[in-house]
Amino acid sequence: MDFFNSPVHSWYSLYKRDLPWRNTRNPYLIWLSEIILQQTRIDQGMAYYSRFAAEFPTISDLADAPEDQILKLWQGLGYYSRARNLHFTAKFIQQNYNGIFPDNYNTIRSLKGIGEYTAAAIASISFNLEYPTVDGNVYRVLSRFFGIADPIDTSSGKKTFNNLAIELIKGVDPGMHNQAIMEFGALQCTPKGPNCNQCPLKERCFAFLNQKITELPVKQNKTKQRDRHFNYLVLSHRNHTWIRKREGKDIWKNLFEFPFIETEDEISIEKLTTLTEFDRIISTTDQAIIENVSDWKIHILSHQRIHYRFVRIQLTDKINGTEDFIRVNKEDIFNFAVPKLLETYLNEYMKNV
Numbered sequence: 001m002d003f004f005n006s007p008v009h010s011w012y013s014l015y016k017r018d019l020p021w022r023n024t025r026n027p028y029l030i031w032l033s034e035i036i037l038q039q040t041r042i043d044q045g046m047a048y049y050s051r052f053a054a055e056f057p058t059i060s061d062l063a064d065a066p067e068d069q070i071l072k073l074w075q076g077l078g079y080y081s082r083a084r085n086l087h088f089t090a091k092f093i094q095q096n097y098n099g100i101f102p103d104n105y106n107t108i109r110s111l112k113g114i115g116e117y118t119a120a121a122i123a124s125i126s127f128n129l130e131y132p133t134v135d136g137n138v139y140r141v142l143s144r145f146f147g148i149a150d151p152i153d154t155s156s157g158k159k160t161f162n163n164l165a166i167e168l169i170k171g172v173d174p175g176m177h178n179q180a181i182m183e184f185g186a187l188q189c190t191p192k193g194p195n196c197n198q199c200p201l202k203e204r205c206f207a208f209l210n211q212k213i214t215e216l217p218v219k220q221n222k223t224k225q226r227d228r229h230f231n232y233l234v235l236s237h238r239n240h241t242w243i244r245k246r247e248g249k250d251i252w253k254n255l256f257e258f259p260f261i262e263t264e265d266e267i268s269i270e271k272l273t274t275l276t277e278f279d280r281i282i283s284t285t286d287q288a289i290i291e292n293v294s295d296w297k298i299h300i301l302s303h304q305r306i307h308y309r310f311v312r313i314q315l316t317d318k319i320n321g322t323e324d325f326i327r328v329n330k331e332d333i334f335n336f337a338v339p340k341l342l343e344t345y346l347n348e349y350m351k352n353v
C-alpha cells in the first residue's frame with residue numbers, strides 16, 4: 001500500500017495546516033479538539049479549542065468545573081449535549097481512572113460521547129494504536145483513488161472502506177497517517193473541484209484516470225428513487241402519429257410525448273390492452289393492430305427510475321379517442337421538444353417511417 005501511503009504522507013508533511021492540536025499527543029486535548037470540531041468549521045473550532053484548553057488545561061480542571069461555566073464557554077457551538085457529555089466523561093475519568101485518560105481503544109470507545117471515529121483518533125494520535133479514522137474525507141479519497149463504488153452509507157460499504165483503511169494503517173505512524181488522509185481529503189481531494197492536476201496520486205487514481213470524480217464516492221440513500229412504468233403508444237395512421245404536451249406538476253413539463261399509460265408494474269401487453277385507459281385512447285380497438293412491442297428499458301433520473309416501452313399500433317380507420325392529442329405528420333415530430341428517452345426512440349423510429 002506504499003504506492004498510496006507514501007505520496008499522501010509526503011504531501012501531508014509539506015502542506016498540513018498548523019493547527020494547535022497538531023502540536024500535542026495529550027489524549028485529553030485530542031479528545032477536546034475532536035469533540036469541538038464535530039459539525040464545526042475549523043476556523044470557528046480553533047477559537048473554542050484555545051479557550052477551553054486555556055480555561056481547563058487538564059481533565060481534572062474540566063471535571064471540577066461547574067456545568068454552567070462549561071456551557072457558557074460552549075455557547076455558540078450548538079449541540080449542547082456534546083458539552084454535557086464532555087463534562088460527564090471528564091468526571092467519570094476523574095473518578096474511575098484517577099484523572100488519567102484510558103490508553104486502550106475499547107475503554108476509550110466505551111466512554112460516553114465517544115464514538116468509533118473519535119476513539120480511533122485518540123487511540124492513534126495519542127497512543128500509536130493502529131485504528132483508522134474513517135470520516136467523510138477518508139471515504140472520498142479512498143473511493144476515488146481505489147475506484148470503490150460501494151455506497152458509503154450502507155453497513156457493507158462501511159465495512160469495505162474500513163477493511164481497506166485497516167490495511168493502509170498497518171506499519172505506519174498511525175496518528176500521522178490518519179491525519180494525513182483526512183487533511184488530504186479536506187484540502188486536496190475536495191468534494192467539488194479537487195486539485196487533480198497537481199495531485200501526487202493522479203497517475204494511479206482510478207477516478208482521475210476514468211473521469212469518475214463526480215461519481216465517487218457513492219451514496220445509496222442520498223435520493224430515494226421512485227419507480228414508474230410508462231407504456232408509450234405510438235399510434236400510426238397513414239402518415240400521421242399523435243403526440244401531446246406534458247402539463248401539470250410532473251417531470252418533463254411542457255415537453256411533448258406520445259400518448260402513454262402509466263402502470264404500477266411492467267405489465268404484459270395482454271393486460272395493457274384490457275385497461276380502460278387503453279380503450280379511452282384507442283377507442284376502436286378492433287381497428288388497432290399492434291405491430292410491435294419493445295422490451296422494457298430503464299431511464300434513470302435523479303429521483304425517479306422510469307421503466308418504459310413502446311407499443312406501436314397501426315390504426316386502420318378513423319379514430320375517435322385521440323382528441324386530447326395533436327395529430328402530426330411523422331416527419332414533423334422531430335420539430336417538437338421531447339424527453340431524452342423519446343429522442344432516442346425517434347431516432348430509431350425515423351429509420352422505419
Ligand code: SF4
Nearest residue numbers: 189194196199205208
Ligand atoms: S487525482 Fe484528483 S480525485 Fe484522484 S486523489 Fe488526486 S485529487 Fe483526488
